[in-house]
Amino acid sequence: MSLHIEAKKGDIAETVLLPGDPLRAKWIAETFLENTVCYNKIRGMLGYTGTYNGRRISVQGTGMGIPSAMIYCHELIKDYQVKNLIRVGSAGAFQPDLRLLDIVIAMSASTNSGLNRITFKDADFAPTASFDLLLKAVDYAKEKGIDFKAGNVLSSDIFYDDDPDYYKKWAAHGVLCAEMETAGIYTLAAKFGVNALSILTISDSLVNGEEISAEMREKKLGEMVEIALNLD
């Protein structure tokens, strides 16, 4: 047992899917996994282990934002020996050609968080995906004819920015979309020598204001989950 996860040693698989929303974790476990056991209810941050095509896999809610996600990922790596961290999240589009429910695979994550300034002072660390997981995700999506974009995303500390045009400077540098955890997860994975990848689904657009409902964000993001479950 760790401070925020009540699982026993061995209860959590080497590969863990990481939605921000704990109810998306429940939906993934109930929809895609067999022989499922719930191993965590502390703070309502649900975690499950089951099997997918005979392979053991876990799914753990992380909450919203880098600090919360880093708490869960730190404990998963250090206390439960997790080797593959695969975020399955929602994101807001920065580019006009990204539409609702499109898939984005995060090669790297820019951030306005100070997380790496604490370590690297006035130099910038570049949080980067595991090349191995990235390649597997791209290969699987291509094989199944699933459209996706791969590139840089923004892990923002601010969901409600005062400036509705804030995204334009990021968009002008090719950043695809905003979410709130990937830079922290990629940084921890690099620090501890494990693998991480974020697969995201567009839930809204900062360009034109369109958005899907909260219920769809919980239960309708299955394509990215399918990719995440097939990275072995």
Ligand SMILES: O=P(O)(O)O[C@H]1O[C@H](CO)[C@@H](O)[C@H]1O
């Ligand atoms: O849908 P999830 O995975 O929570 O991801 C996105 O949604 C939340 C904000 O609504 C943030 O956690 C952001 O990263």
Ligand SMILES: O=c1cc[nH]c(=O)[nH]1
């Ligand atoms: O962090 C997020 C997630 C979804 N949509 C956004 O605009 N931001």
